[in-house]
Amino acid sequence: MDITCDEQSDMLFARVEAERIDAAAALQFKEAMREIAGASGAAHVVLDLSRVEFVDSSGLGAIVAVMKLMGNTKRLDLAGLTPTVDKVFRLTRMDSIFTIHADVADALALHRAG
Amino acid sequence: MNMEAGRSFSFVFLSGESAVRAALKRITGALEDLELTREEIGSAEMVLGEVLNNVVEHAYGAHLSGPIELRGERLTGAVRFRVRDRGTEMPQQSLPRGGLPPMGNSLADLPEGGFGWHLVHSLALDLSYQRADGVNELCLTIPCQDAGGPNSDRVFS
Numbered sequence: 001m002d003i004t005c006d007e008q009s010d011m012l013f014a015r016v017e018a019e020r021i022d023a024a025a026a027l028q029f030k031e032a033m034r035e036i037a038g039a040s041g042a043a044h045v046v047l048d049l050s051r052v053e054f055v056d057s058s059g060l061g062a063i064v065a066v067m068k069l070m071g072n073t074k075r076l077d078l079a080g081l082t083p084t085v086d087k088v089f090r091l092t093r094m095d096s097i098f099t100i101h102a103d104v105a106d107a108l109a110l111h112r113a114g
Numbered sequence: 115m116n117m118e119a120g121r122s123f124s125f126v127f128l129s130g131e132s133a134v135r136a137a138l139k140r141i142t143g144a145l146e147d148l149e150l151t152r153e154e155i156g157s158a159e160m161v162l163g164e165v166l167n168n169v170v171e172h173a174y175g176a177h178l179s180g181p182i183e184l185r186g187e188r189l190t191g192a193v194r195f196r197v198r199d200r201g202t203e204m205p206q207q208s209l210p211r212g213g214l215p216p217m218g219n220s221l222a223d224l225p226e227g228g229f230g231w232h233l234v235h236s237l238a239l240d241l242s243y244q245r246a247d248g249v250n251e252l253c254l255t256i257p258c259q260d261a262g263g264p265n266s267d268r269v270f271s
Binding site: 020022023024054056057058060061062064065067068071072083084087088091092093094097 | 131132134135152153156157159160163164167170171214217221222224225226227228229230232233236237
């Protein structure tokens with residue numbers, strides 16, 4: 001799965017370039033994120049979902065799995081949820097588990113403000 | 115004049131994960147033609163994604179494949195869907211219930227699955243399931259506005 005990474009102010013921004021994180025892509029997504037998080041020293045990772053139009057229950061499970069594999073030493077936030085993706089998080093109450101930023105700029109501004 | 119009512123589409127495809135993706139693309143295209151809003155199409159895609167992946171993963175499973183037949187019919191204020199397959203029947207011959215999985219008390223306890231039927235029950239109406247002659251048949255309704263908005267004149271006939 002194509003994920004673009006950008007490190008700024010000790011934060012790692014990982015933008016998913018795929019339109020879908022679904023049952024067919026969930027495993028690839030999880031493995032790609034495992035590698036990315038492992039290779040970076042950043043303790044704060046923001047998953048940018050602004051290009052993702054669709055996440056199903058398998059994709060949602062994979063995003064939770066990524067948060068879990070970062071353990072208690074790294075933090076995973078989400079940014080840029082498109083309407084259908086936002087709905088999946090709200091309906092499953094997973095919006096209460098993650099810090100969700102409107103977009104990457106918001107996440108960065110909040111981080112810089114301390 | 116409500117010429118929308120009664121319009122339908124149907125197709126058959128062979129079970130498989132990438133086949134579900136292709137089927138959903140076809141469904142969303144058909145729903146655009148039926149003039150559903152983006153939000154309504156998103157709900158339908160979410161629900162049918164869960165239902166179809168369930169057929170692929172559980173009714174047929176990893177070692178089997180078979181036909182899945184999908185039909186959608188535009189009704190007044192709704193689209194009614196019917197999904198049929200020839201895989202294994204639902205456990206207890208009934209639909210799984212819709213509750214959320216337990217959140218647990220720590221990061222390690224967070225659920226990584228069990229969300230699918232909750233999404234289906236949250237967004238779909240009039241869910242029904244029956245098994246007859248080796249065929250699973252699941253029906254559900256996705257509510258939607260009629261063309262022209264909720265206040266347009268409706269023709270009841």
